[in-house]
Amino acid sequence: MTAAVIASAPGKVLITGGYLVLERPNAGIVLSTNARFYAIVKPLYDELRPDSWLWVRIFSFYFSGFLVLDGSEVNFSSDGPRNYVQNVAKALHSSVHFEASIILHILPLEVEFRNHITCSYEFLTAFGLCFFSESRNPFVEYAVQYAIAAAYATLGNDKKDLLQKLLLHGFDITILGGNDFYSYRNEIEARGLPLTPESLASLPPFTSITFNSGHSNGANSKPEVAKTGLGSSAAMTTAVVAALLNYLGVVNLSSYSGAQHQENLDVVHIIAQTAHCMAQGKVGSGFDVSSAVYGSHRYVRFSPEVISSAQNAIRALPLEDVVGDVLKGKWDHERTKFSLPPLMNLLLGEPGTGGSSTPSMVGAVKNWQKSDPQKSLDTWRQLSVANTALEHQLNLLSKLAEEHWDTYNGVIYSCSMHQSEKWIEQASEAISLEIVKALHGARDAMLNIRCHMREMGKAAGIPIEPESQTQLLDATMSMPGVLLAGVPGAGGFDAVFAVTLGESGNNLINAWSSHKVLALLVREDPRGVSLENADPRTNQITSGISSVRIV
Numbered sequence: 301m302t303a304a305v306i307a308s309a310p311g312k313v314l315i316t317g318g319y320l321v322l323e324r325p326n327a328g329i330v331l332s333t334n335a336r337f338y339a340i341v342k343p344l345y346d347e348l349r350p351d352s353w354l355w356v357r358i359f360s361f362y363f364s365g366f367l368v369l370d371g372s373e374v375n376f377s378s379d380g381p382r383n384y385v386q387n388v389a390k391a392l393h394s395s396v397h398f399e400a401s402i403i404l405h406i407l408p409l410e411v412e413f414r415n416h417i418t419c420s421y422e423f424l425t426a427f428g429l430c431f432f433s434e435s436r437n438p439f440v441e442y443a444v445q446y447a448i449a450a451a452y453a454t455l456g457n458d459k460k461d462l463l464q465k466l467l468l469h470g471f472d473i474t475i476l477g478g479n480d481f482y483s484y485r486n487e488i489e490a491r492g493l494p495l496t497p498e499s500l501a502s503l504p505p506f507t508s509i510t511f512n513s514g515h516s517n518g519a520n521s522k523p524e525v526a527k528t529g530l531g532s533s534a535a536m537t538t539a540v541v542a543a544l545l546n547y548l549g550v551v552n553l554s555s556y557s558g559a560q561h562q563e564n565l566d567v568v569h570i571i572a573q574t575a576h577c578m579a580q581g582k583v584g585s586g587f588d589v590s591s592a593v594y595g596s597h598r599y600v601r602f603s604p605e606v607i608s609s610a611q612n613a614i615r616a617l618p619l620e621d622v623v624g625d626v627l628k629g630k631w632d633h634e635r636t637k638f639s640l641p642p643l644m645n646l647l648l649g650e651p652g653t654g655g656s657s658t659p660s661m662v663g664a665v666k667n668w669q670k671s672d673p674q675k676s677l678d679t680w681r682q683l684s685v686a687n688t689a690l691e692h693q694l695n696l697l698s699k700l701a702e703e704h705w706d707t708y709n710g711v712i713y714s715c716s717m718h719q720s721e722k723w724i725e726q727a728s729e730a731i732s733l734e735i736v737k738a739l740h741g742a743r744d745a746m747l748n749i750r751c752h753m754r755e756m757g758k759a760a761g762i763p764i765e766p767e768s769q770t771q772l773l774d775a776t777m778s779m780p781g782v783l784l785a786g787v788p789g790a791g792g793f794d795a796v797f798a799v800t801l802g803e804s805g806n807n808l809i810n811a812w813s814s815h816k817v818l819a820l821l822v823r824e825d826p827r828g829v830s831l832e833n834a835d836p837r838t839n840q841i842t843s844g845i846s847s848v849r850i851v
């Protein structure tokens with residue numbers, strides 16, 4: 301029996317490059333975090349199923365289920381699609397209690413199906429939506445479809461039998477999302493606990509998720525979960541894709557270095573990124589999927605044309621051909637090694653003002669660019685200079701740490717206990733002065749970034765760094781040992797980030813708490829997607845859980 305595969309992928313914080321990173325060649329610095337999604341894939345049956353249907357069922361706070369049908373043993377030779385659709389209908393009626401929707405690509409159906417897939421696809425879409433629209437989760441659906449299609453597209457004929465067997469054993473997929481992806485502020489307040497990370501840590505694993513029921517926009521729409529902005533959909537899609545690709549033998553993620561490992565990561569990235577774009581129905585910069593795969597790095601986006609064959613997929617084309625094309629495309633995203641310099645910590649503080657909608661903020665910035673090309677170009681140029689300056693100063697600090705560890709250690713320790721105005725007094729000779737100058741350089745660059753982000757927000761008519769966040773960030777940056785602070789990604793009312801020196805984070809956490817800002821348990825962790833040895837539930841990882849079963 302095939303062993304279970306457990307893969308995990310991290311959430312992210314974009315500290316520079318919000319909006320600019322949407323356009324090549326602007327870069328964004330993205331830090332991955334210790335908040336992770338896990339996907340566990342194992343066979344559902346010990347024995348091969350006598351029938352050839354592959355069912356998918358999902359349980360989650362987001363969706364109640366869906367199913368995949370594998371009609372490989374259905375006879376298509378004569379009345380092909382019509383028989384097939386009848387079979388699908390029959391199968392669905394007998395399993396309506398699954399509240400399932402259909403995954404639309406039935407991969408093992410090759411030659412005969414090709415000629416007729418358009419009509420069947422439409423029929424199946426209508427059928428699936430009509431019965432099961434409330435239970436769809438596009439991220440999981442696309443992740444499963446594209447991973448299986450990648451297996452068909454890449455595995456040689458000698459491996460296809462094995463693949464078919466794996467499919468016929470069924471999949472049992474469990475998805476676990478760390479508590480950090482969701483806001484538990486309401487629970488903490490309801491329990492009368494203080495707004496501290498200790499209260500968060502005291503929540504039981506798999507605490508169910510809070511819904512923003514007030515944000516529901518209509519009787520039929522599902523309430524949105526209160527998120528912390530760490531990119532749950534990208535981390536989840538990446539974990540599911542990685543676990544499935546590894547399970548199906550498309551990649552082997554068990555070695556952690558070398559060219560082969562990089563190639564494997566690239567395959568995971570292409571499939572996860574394409575599935576994520578298709579599920580979102582838009583092509584963002586992709587920094588969230590990229591950091592879920594590669595970990596912390598400096599990111600330059602892929603050219604959007606690279607996934608156009610998936611977007612424009614002519615329905616007559618089998619999905620494995622579409623995915624084959626995407627895999628062969630010229631993926632030109634750049635990821636350069638980057639992580640915070642030593643003795644610096646990333647902290648996130650949730651002000652409790654409710655989060656923001658990235659797509660509408662992006663839309664407003666794009667409108668402003670069209671309506672005032674000259675001014676917007678100026679602002680973007682200045683932002684780009686400030687982003688690059690911050691990146692340089694942080695890289696310089698990493699280099700100084702490497703070359704002059706003792707001095708670096710001493711300076712960071714002293715500065716961690718003082719407000720920035722006093723840092724210069726901690727420098728007694730050339731190297732320590734250079735370190736303090738780089739600290740100030742990083743701080744000034746961040747102040748410039750914030751200034752131009754505010755300017756962009758005002759011009760575009762959106763709250764990129766709204767007044768309440770400005771006050772919080774100014775107060776944060778004036779605390780002893782705080783290097784910098786800002787609004788991550790698109791900005792708005794999401795959790796703010798701070799980079800602190802040495803142990804100074806503890807004071808900041810207390811100060812935040814007394815101002816009703818909840819410090820999250822999230823820290824930087826540069827690890828990207830990886831295989832895990834054990835079920836995270838046995839490791840006491842606190843999680844929001846959703847479970848997917850492919851029966």
Ligand SMILES: Nc1ncnc2c1ncn2[C@@H]1O[C@H](COP(=O)(O)OP(=O)(O)OP(=O)(O)O)[C@@H](O)[C@H]1O
Nearest residue numbers: 360362439477527528529530531532533534658846
């Ligand atoms: N535990 C989960 N199980 C299943 N689906 C989930 C889970 N957590 C998140 N999702 C999916 O991710 C979607 C949220 O993704 P969305 O892109 O809106 O936010 P995000 O990825 O957290 O992005 P950001 O925080 O960067 O704005 C949900 O609507 C749901 O489909």
Ligand SMILES: C[C@@](O)(CCOP(=O)(O)O)CC(=O)O
Nearest residue numbers: 318319584585586658789790
């Ligand atoms: C505005 C943007 O540059 C960043 C959005 O980041 P976040 O979802 O707010 O973390 C959009 C993107 O890069 O896709």
